[in-house]
Amino acid sequence: MPVPTTGHTTESLTTWLAERIALYLKRQPAEIDPDVPLAEYGLDSVAALSLCGDIEDDFDLVIEPTAAWDYPTVHALAGHLVEELAAEAAKDGGA
Amino acid sequence: MLIGTELQRAVQDGQEAPGQEARAATRVAELDRRLGDPTDDGNELSYTRLLEADEAGELSEPGERALDELGLGADFVPRAEGGRLERLDTLVRIMRQVFRRDVALGLGYGVTSFMAAVNIWTSGDAAQRACLARILTGGGKVSVAYHELAHGNDFVRNEFEARPAEGGGYLLNGAKQVINNAQRADAWVLFSRTSPAPGSRSHSVLFVERDGLDTDTWQVLPRYDTVGVRGCLLSGLRFDDTPVPASALVGEPGKGVETALRAFQITRSALPGMAVGTTDTALRTVVRFALGRQLYRKSVMDIPHARGTLSGAFVDLLTCDSLSLAATRAVHLLPEQTSVFAAATKYLVPKVLTDAMHELSIVLGARFYIRDGEHGIFQKHLRDMPVLSLGHAGSAACQATIIPQLSRLARRSWFSDEPAPAQLFQPRTDLPDLSYGRLTLASGRDGLSATLVAAVDQLPGASPEERAVQGLALQLVDELRQVQEASRALAPEDRTALARPAAFALADRYAVLLAAASAIGVRQQASHDGGDAFLADPAWLAAALHRLARRLGRRPADLPASVDARVHEEVLRRFHARTSYDLYDTPPAG
Numbered sequence: 085m086p087v088p089t090t091g092h093t094t095e096s097l098t099t100w101l102a103e104r105i106a107l108y109l110k111r112q113p114a115e116i117d118p119d120v121p122l123a124e125y126g127l128d129s130v131a132a133l134s135l136c137g138d139i140e141d142d143f144d145l146v147i148e149p150t151a152a153w154d155y156p157t158v159h160a161l162a163g164h165l166v167e168e169l170a171a172e173a174a175k176d177g178g179a
Numbered sequence: 180m181l182i183g184t185e186l187q188r189a190v191q192d193g194q195e196a197p198g199q200e201a202r203a204a205t206r207v208a209e210l211d212r213r214l215g216d217p218t219d220d221g222n223e224l225s226y227t228r229l230l231e232a233d234e235a236g237e238l239s240e241p242g243e244r245a246l247d248e249l250g251l252g253a254d255f256v257p258r259a260e261g262g263r264l265e266r267l268d269t270l271v272r273i274m275r276q277v278f279r280r281d282v283a284l285g286l287g288y289g290v291t292s293f294m295a296a297v298n299i300w301t302s303g304d305a306a307q308r309a310c311l312a313r314i315l316t317g318g319g320k321v322s323v324a325y326h327e328l329a330h331g332n333d334f335v336r337n338e339f340e341a342r343p344a345e346g347g348g349y350l351l352n353g354a355k356q357v358i359n360n361a362q363r364a365d366a367w368v369l370f371s372r373t374s375p376a377p378g379s380r381s382h383s384v385l386f387v388e389r390d391g392l393d394t395d396t397w398q399v400l401p402r403y404d405t406v407g408v409r410g411c412l413l414s415g416l417r418f419d420d421t422p423v424p425a426s427a428l429v430g431e432p433g434k435g436v437e438t439a440l441r442a443f444q445i446t447r448s449a450l451p452g453m454a455v456g457t458t459d460t461a462l463r464t465v466v467r468f469a470l471g472r473q474l475y476r477k478s479v480m481d482i483p484h485a486r487g488t489l490s491g492a493f494v495d496l497l498t499c500d501s502l503s504l505a506a507t508r509a510v511h512l513l514p515e516q517t518s519v520f521a522a523a524t525k526y527l528v529p530k531v532l533t534d535a536m537h538e539l540s541i542v543l544g545a546r547f548y549i550r551d552g553e554h555g556i557f558q559k560h561l562r563d564m565p566v567l568s569l570g571h572a573g574s575a576a577c578q579a580t581i582i583p584q585l586s587r588l589a590r591r592s593w594f595s596d597e598p599a600p601a602q603l604f605q606p607r608t609d610l611p612d613l614s615y616g617r618l619t620l621a622s623g624r625d626g627l628s629a630t631l632v633a634a635v636d637q638l639p640g641a642s643p644e645e646r647a648v649q650g651l652a653l654q655l656v657d658e659l660r661q662v663q664e665a666s667r668a669l670a671p672e673d674r675t676a677l678a679r680p681a682a683f684a685l686a687d688r689y690a691v692l693l694a695a696a697s698a699i700g701v702r703q704q705a706s707h708d709g710g711d712a713f714l715a716d717p718a719w720l721a722a723a724l725h726r727l728a729r730r731l732g733r734r735p736a737d738l739p740a741s742v743d744a745r746v747h748e749e750v751l752r753r754f755h756a757r758t759s760y761d762l763y764d765t766p767p768a769g
């Protein structure tokens with residue numbers, strides 16, 4: 085089965101997330117270790133909801149508002165988004 | 180004799196069998212009749228006796244007995260579970276009868292159990308729901324134990340632990356403080372840490388029955404003494420390796436924060452409107468004083484400032500009730516949108532009600548400082564009222580719930596969403612059941628402000644009052660435009676709990692606009708369906724929008740003199756008829 089291309093990779097999403105989260109936390113993107121839980125940097129639960137809103141807007145993708153709670157690191161969240169984007173593309177392509 | 184007009188009205192609405200409205204009106208009258216006339220000193224539930232209980236730091240014993248006899252616990256239990264709860268706006272109306280007389284009784288007898296119960300109705304299994312229904316319909320109490328002194332509103336950091344035990348179940352460890360009814364509840368809803376990891380998936384809600392717990396391992400902590408609601412039994416709980424069965428877990432493990440935030444949408448929509456009854460009493464007390472006291476060879480009521488203050492308080496009550504109505508009905512009609520409405524209601528309604536009482540206290544003058552006698556209930560209500568702001572998420576925490584959603588609402592919803600359905604603003608029409616499953620933590624939709632935007636095109640401009648409403652609505656839409664621009668520009672760092680004060684000011688302005696939209700909706704519906712003549716009259720709405728515009732720092736043009744006259748006349752009419760100062764104009768039960 086062909087894997088639909090979405091233009092987004094784990095790397096590009098990791099970069100986007102680190103940059104966005106750095107803005108929330110007033111830090112440099114390089115300071116965000118992709119394997120450290122975001123809550124440890126002080127990203128609170130409402131900011132995590134807000135982040136999911138940003139993702140929906142920027143990627144035109146519907147995700148659970150709690151996605152950043154369930155995938156609590158940059159890596160985990162990037163991996164989840166790649167899957168969601170691929171599923172979305174497959175749905176559009178197959179329709 | 181049985182609340183005749185109310186029943187007639189419901190029957191005229193085309194319902195043969197008593198429908199929701201008839202049931203609601205009957206229940207409200209039942210409470211009023213049983214609790215009796217609070218100004219009658221012969222009544223064991225008079226203000227005088229309630230004040231005595233407060234001075235003694237006790238919940239009124241006759242009050243608790245009356246509510247037991249009324250079976251008030253069943254009003255917190257859905258009909259499907261054998262109780263009487265069907266509509267949230269009705270629950271608010273019923274509880275107003277208690278809050279009019281005594282906030283402590285309202286919280287201590289009832290609301291605490293309701294706040295606990297909602298967690299189980301939204302997320303509990305059949306056995307938990309049945310158990311809770313049995314406790315509440317049997318007159319028992321349930322505590323809601325979220326709070327830990329060390330973490331306050333930041334409850335995602337809470338430490339109270341439910342550690343999975345070997346062989347199943349959990350071991351409870353830690354303490355919960357400032358918990359209403361902790362020592363006398365039959366069960367507690369405990370917000371507990373089930374994983375040491377940071378973040379929002381590390382807590383779970385547990386429903387723990389007191390019976391059968393190993394008594395050597397837990398204790399009730401000393402009681403707290405408070406400034407207001409002095410009769411409430413606030414204490415704490417401490418557990419040391421107390422085993423509880425696996426069946427205590429409510430919903431899925433790790434979903435505690437989500438369960439809580441969902442439940443909050445219901446309780447934060449409903450609680451504030453109950454206190455409309457409290458400020459109603461404050462207003463009534465001051466009207467009585469103003470009519471009776473002579474100064475400068477006139478009554479205080481003839482002093483324009485005093486009179487204006489009383490009218491203003493009445494209008495604020497109508498505004499608060501409009502927002503409360505929209506928020507509670509939204510839980511049934513627009514459950515996807517309620518996260519912001521609930522937070523706005525919990526933020527704004529207690530604030531406006533408290534402000535109104537402070538203004539009223541100026542008219543009451545030195546009497547407001549006296550603890551007993553004819554006006555003594557005023558100072559008690561004034562001391563009790565702040566609990567509505569403090570408890571169950573402070574004002575700032577409610578603003579913090581709104582702030583992260585502002586930029587999305589600005590980009591996706593405002594000036595483009597569909598207006599809310601008409602039923603949102605109809606105080607007496609039927610509603611579908613609560614659908615807990617559709618409550619969501621954030622949606623980016625808002626049909627309520629769309630009602631404000633749509634109103635500008637629809638409002639007819641014939642009378643001076645209607646023109647005043649039109650002008651004010653235009654200013655408020657302009658304000659929404661400004662809030663939209665500022666919200667779009669919010670930097671990510673201003674969408675967290677650590678947002679700058681300017682973001683909090685935006686949440687405040689938005690909440691005021693939602694209140695304005697609600698009042699507009701209420702008046703529109705009243706004029707469409709041939710409903711309440713006073714609510715259909717543009718006078719109160721003009722006064723309400725004028726006050727909201729001033730709260731926003733605007734300087735709207737003076738209102739036509741007829742507005743003040745109409746509102747004042749209604750203040751007096753309801754005082755003499757002893758009907759309620761809210762959207763329902765409820766007569767005393769005969």
Ligand SMILES: Cc1cc2nc3c(=O)[nH]c(=O)nc-3n(C[C@H](O)[C@H](O)[C@H](O)COP(=O)(O)OP(=O)(O)OC[C@H]3O[C@@H](n4cnc5c(N)ncnc54)[C@H](O)[C@@H]3O)c2cc1C
Binds near residue numbers: 411566576
């Ligand atoms: C009469 C009464 C009865 C109570 N009954 C119960 C009960 O039955 N069960 C229960 O669990 N709890 C109960 N409580 C506790 C109550 O829930 C907490 O007191 C309340 O949630 C807030 O805690 P806090 O004031 O300590 O706030 P804190 O979180 O310590 O807040 C202090 C201040 O910090 C700021 N702040 C806090 N959070 C934010 C934010 N997100 N954004 C911006 N600023 C913020 C605000 O200025 C706030 O006022 C009761 C309290 C009272 C007074």
